[in-house]
Amino acid sequence: MPMKPWKILESSYIHPRIRIDKCELPNGKLLDATVMEYRSWANVVALTKDRKVVTVRQYRHGAKMDFLEFPGGIVEDGEDPFLGIQRELLEETGYQASRVVEVGTLYPNPALQTNRIFCYLAFDAEPVAMQHLDDGEDIEIELVPLDELIALAKRGEFLHALNVAVFFQALAHLDRIN
Secondary structure: OOOOOEEEEEEEEOOOOOEEEEOOOOOOOOEEEEOOOOEEEEEEEEOOOOOOEEEEEEEOOOOOOOEOOOEEEEEEOOHHHHHHHHHHHHHHOOOOOOOOEEEEEEEOOOEEOOOEEEEEEEEEEEOOOOOOOOOOOOOEEEEEEEEHHHHHHHHHOOOOHHHHHHHHHHHHHHOOOO
16 A cells, blocks of 8 residues: 655755755654755666677766766756667767667655656667767766676676666666576
8 A cells, every 4th residue: 555645834945956845744743855856867778789788987076986887868858768868878979779678767766856767778789970978078988798797786896876777677678687
């Protein structure tokens, strides 16, 4: 049986897309809940014909280190995530895929955030153009054999949690989860 939602008594924005909701819980207690109205985003596990994964390496300032990740980004307001991920794959890597399928939709942090992450798997990706990066992007492309990426994840060396979740969805679709 679904749980009863909290009653919002008052909302106030402390920053664009960040609000504080004064809530009454089902037990009558009051709580100030922080809500981040982030845009949704999408990531894609893009496989080449020889079963290499098209990954990107980029610096992430919050952790102050670089991460191996899947191509992806924000789904613009009103944009179809399916079209957005194909755009992101092309812009960030110059790769295009013959077939792209959605393999899941997840909530990155439902305690604080309203957004979702759309998970895609692409097949037969191949380079067709040069990278076309946004001003804030500094991205290196790395082709990693699928089995090597699985080994990195098992060893805890594939560190971006949301990308690990996307990878899990893709591996489940490929029947690679044991």
